[in-house]
Amino acid sequence: EDFDLYLKLKENGDIVYPGCTVTHIHPTTFSKRIKKEYQYANAYGALVRIHGRKMINWYVGFIRATPILGIPIFIINYPFKHGIALFFPYCILTPFLHYIYINGFWKGFISKKQTV
Numbered sequence: 001e002d003f004d005l006y007l008k009l010k011e012n013g014d015i016v017y018p019g020c021t022v023t024h025i026h027p028t029t030f031s032k033r034i035k036k037e038y039q040y041a042n043a044y045g046a047l048v049r050i051h052g053r054k055m056i057n058w059y060v061g062f063i064r065a066t067p068i069l070g071i072p073i074f075i076i077n078y079p080f081k082h083g084i085a086l087f088f089p090y091c092i093l094t095p096f097l098h099y100i101y102i103n104g105f106w107k108g109f110i111s112k113k114q115t116v
Contacts, residue, residue: 003047007054034100035116041065041104043114048105050112064098065105071098 009015028036041064048061064070074094078087108114 003055004050007051037097038100038104039114039116041101042108042116045105045108045110046112046114047108049109061105065102065109067098067102070101071095074098074101 006015026036044061045065048055048058052058060073064073071094074097075091078090080087104116
């Protein structure tokens with residue numbers, strides 16, 4: 001959604017990066033987070049299908065959505081800035097997160113729209 005808007009704005013002019021940071025925190029539960037991961041994957045699949053190579057690192061979506069091959073991408077993307085304490089549980093959950101991503105990405109990619 002955000003990237004789609006970014007591409008549309010970029011087609012009509014320059015985008016300025018003011019150097020500011022916006023942080024917003026969503027209170028969440030485990031099940032809400034899983035649903036959000038599916039939604040992100042679904043949207044990314046649709047965006048890759050619609051915009052293709054216009055997207056930076058578009059190929060990463062395909063790698064992440066490939067069974068087994070995508071698992072290292074999830075491990076590399078662990079948020080180390082928040083500490084290493086949850087790294088082991090994250091690694092245990094990685095195959096499950098990978099499965100969620102595969103389903104969401106390909107559903108969005110095939111349908112060419114975000115369905116969640």
